[in-house]
Amino acid sequence: MFLAADVTFNPHALPPLVTALAILLLGLIVVLREKGSRESLLYLSYTLAASTWMFCVSVALFLSLSSEEKAYQWMTIANGGVAMIPAALYHFTVVVMQTDNRNRQFIRFAWAVSSVFLVVTLLTDVLFAGLYHYSWGIFVRFRWPSFLFMGYFMAMSVMTLREYWVVYRSSDRNTTRHRRAKAFLIAFSIGYLGALDFLPALGVPYYPLSSIPMICMLVLVSRTIWQHRLVDITPAFAAREIIDTMNEALIVLDLEGVVRLVNQETCSLLGCREKDLIGRRPVDGMTTCRQFAEQLETIAGKGAARNVEAECGPHNGGYRTFNLSASLMKNHRGEPVATVCLVNDITDRKRAEQEREQLISQLQEANEKLQMLDKMKTNFISTVSHELRTPLTTIKAFVELLLLKQAMPHERRVKLMSTVNVETDRLARLITDLLDLSRIEAGSVKWQFALVSMEDIIQSVIESMGVLFENKGLQVTVEFTPRLPPVSGDRDRLVQVVTNILSNAVKFTPRGGVIHVALRRETAQLAVEISDNGIGIPAEHIDLIFEKFHRSDDVLTAATEGTGLGLAITRQIVEYHGGTIRAVSTQGKGSTFTFSLPLAGAGGTVRTDRETA
Ligand code: ADP
Numbered sequence: 001m002f003l004a005a006d007v008t009f010n011p012h013a014l015p016p017l018v019t020a021l022a023i024l025l026l027g028l029i030v031v032l033r034e035k036g037s038r039e040s041l042l043y044l045s046y047t048l049a050a051s052t053w054m055f056c057v058s059v060a061l062f063l064s065l066s067s068e069e070k071a072y073q074w075m076t077i078a079n080g081g082v083a084m085i086p087a088a089l090y091h092f093t094v095v096v097m098q099t100d101n102r103n104r105q106f107i108r109f110a111w112a113v114s115s116v117f118l119v120v121t122l123l124t125d126v127l128f129a130g131l132y133h134y135s136w137g138i139f140v141r142f143r144w145p146s147f148l149f150m151g152y153f154m155a156m157s158v159m160t161l162r163e164y165w166v167v168y169r170s171s172d173r174n175t176t177r178h179r180r181a182k183a184f185l186i187a188f189s190i191g192y193l194g195a196l197d198f199l200p201a202l203g204v205p206y207y208p209l210s211s212i213p214m215i216c217m218l219v220l221v222s223r224t225i226w227q228h229r230l231v232d233i234t235p236a237f238a239a240r241e242i243i244d245t246m247n248e249a250l251i252v253l254d255l256e257g258v259v260r261l262v263n264q265e266t267c268s269l270l271g272c273r274e275k276d277l278i279g280r281r282p283v284d285g286m287t288t289c290r291q292f293a294e295q296l297e298t299i300a301g302k303g304a305a306r307n308v309e310a311e312c313g314p315h316n317g318g319y320r321t322f323n324l325s326a327s328l329m330k331n332h333r334g335e336p337v338a339t340v341c342l343v344n345d346i347t348d349r350k351r352a353e354q355e356r357e358q359l360i361s362q363l364q365e366a367n368e369k370l371q372m373l374d375k376m377k378t379n380f381i382s383t384v385s386h387e388l389r390t391p392l393t394t395i396k397a398f399v400e401l402l403l404l405k406q407a408m409p410h411e412r413r414v415k416l417m418s419t420v421n422v423e424t425d426r427l428a429r430l431i432t433d434l435l436d437l438s439r440i441e442a443g444s445v446k447w448q449f450a451l452v453s454m455e456d457i458i459q460s461v462i463e464s465m466g467v468l469f470e471n472k473g474l475q476v477t478v479e480f481t482p483r484l485p486p487v488s489g490d491r492d493r494l495v496q497v498v499t500n501i502l503s504n505a506v507k508f509t510p511r512g513g514v515i516h517v518a519l520r521r522e523t524a525q526l527a528v529e530i531s532d533n534g535i536g537i538p539a540e541h542i543d544l545i546f547e548k549f550h551r552s553d554d555v556l557t558a559a560t561e562g563t564g565l566g567l568a569i570t571r572q573i574v575e576y577h578g579g580t581i582r583a584v585s586t587q588g589k590g591s592t593f594t595f596s597l598p599l600a601g602a603g604g605t606v607r608t609d610r611e612t613a
Pocket of ligand 1: 089457500504505509534537545557561562565568
């Protein structure tokens with residue numbers, strides 16, 4: 001239908017050609033600028049209709065001198081374009097002015113009528129009857145049914161302009177909506193002047209000037225779109241922008257559990273590309289996050305889920321923890337169509353929470369320890385005061401008695417003075433023990449570490465205590481594993497340990513009893529075991545005898561001398577040597593005290609002189 005050979009130059013064909021191309025170009029720019037929004041697509045449909053009209057008129061003018069038949073055909077197509085303008089422009093108008101909801105029926109009606117006129121225009125000769133010839137070229141000749149179309153065109157023009165007018169009048173002056181309505185009202189009012197081109201179709205010798213109002217309209221519309229855009233920030237328009245800029249990963253699954261939509265955050269979180277995820281089940285696409293993918297599968301189509309935690313990894317060298325919330329998306333009939341999942345990486349938050357909890361429990365522990373220490377200190381002070389006051393009270397009372405009763409019989413006087421003597425000894429021992437203990441605890445003791453033989457120490461202590469054993473008629477037996485290696489220790493302090501335990505054995509073993517001392521090797525340690533068949537220690541006291549001032553509350557213990565500090569000092573010394581001490585006992589049958597010391601060079605925390613000086 002178009003052959004280059006048929007074209008004859010006609011300057012009157014140029015304005016509509018330029019206008020057509022400009023209109024089309026504007027439509028395409030708007031589509032790109034508004035990123036495929038409904039408004040821009042509708043505007044494109046209007047520009048397609050309008051540019052079809054202008055372009056075909058132009059072609060018809062080019063062909064008018066050589067082939068009237070073809071020119072007629074192009075004129076027919078041009079009117080096809082005109083037929084679609086009312087519906088496209090009206091639809092565009094109501095959508096841009098956001099009145100489309102209440103005009104739905106009318107939009108359908110307009111498209112239906114325009115389509116009918118398009119079909120009738122293209123397939124029949126009902127509307128046209130050949131061409132009119134004018135000095136500037138040819139123009140289509142309208143039959144009377146064309147008046148119906150012209151009526152429709154005019155009515156739609158009025159309807160469209162009315163939409164802008166209503167919004168212009170009703171909206172707030174300072175809003176974009178108001179300014180946009182005003183600008184479009186002016187632009188399209190001018191554009192509709194192009195309808196004067198109906199005149200030559202009715203035989204009026206009017207030169208078709210539609211290009212001029214169309215170009216004016218084009219400029220105004222471009223300016224309006226440039227200044228105010230076409231679209232307000234509606235949820236639908238903002239959705240893609242929000243999806244791509246949100247901090248959470250978004251995953252939309254269909255009811256079959258297939259991934260249908262993900263955002264950029266999802267890809268960076270899972271370390272995979274969008275095309276690896278879309279159209280696949282999570283377990284197939286999310287290979288780096290197996291557990292997380294399985295969680296998604298279970299959630300898909302099931303409804304809402306809140307704060308489900310799932311592991312992801314190993315990925316990028318570690319495991320991450322994700323927090324997943326999901327909701328069911330429904331269509332307007334309330335039927336579920338998809339599961340929308342929002343995912344957050346909470347690894348850092350979890351780690352910080354764990355660290356905080358750890359810190360809190362450490363603080364609590366330290367606080368409890370401090371409270372305990374404070375309590376211990378209070379107890380210690382009151383016990384020490386009590387222990388010091390008891391002998392002092394006795395001494396003071398007895399000395400006062402001696403001073404008051406000068407005429408006291410000699411034997412009675414000697415008895416009182418020997419009690420004073422015993423109590424003074426007790427006081428002195430108590431003060432020595434207290435000082436000793438506090439110096440050890442404060443770390444101000446000068447330890448003299450050297451390689452020492454426990455066998456020698458035990459032998460020398462037994463020898464020095466020989467008289468005590470004899471006085472009480474106690475039998476002492478020893479059992480040493482031969483050639484035992486030395487330990488690294490402070491000889492005097494270890495002598496103090498053995499002496500404390502042995503003197504307790506002497507104190508708490510009745511006349512004729514047996515004390516057994518054994519020395520043996522236990523892997524990297526030397527164990528010294530001192531047992532007696534004395535009064536034993538009640539079960540409820542066994543764990544407490546190493547505490548300061550603790551003594552069994554039985555009559556026999558009360559009758560023996562003691563401060564209750566000996567075993568506390570003993571434990572401190574043993575532990576300073578890197579050893580341990582324990583006691584087992586059966587009341588009425590006897591007790592066994594065992595302490596172990598690491599062997600010299602056995603890799604334990606054995607101290608040297610230099611460290612402790
Ligand atoms: P002290 O002997 O000065 O009372 P210690 O600290 O040495 O203080 O001992 C604490 C308590 O442990 C003793 O009062 C006693 O009740 C108990 N005890 C220690 N050794 C023995 C033992 N071999 N047999 C029975 N009880 C003992």
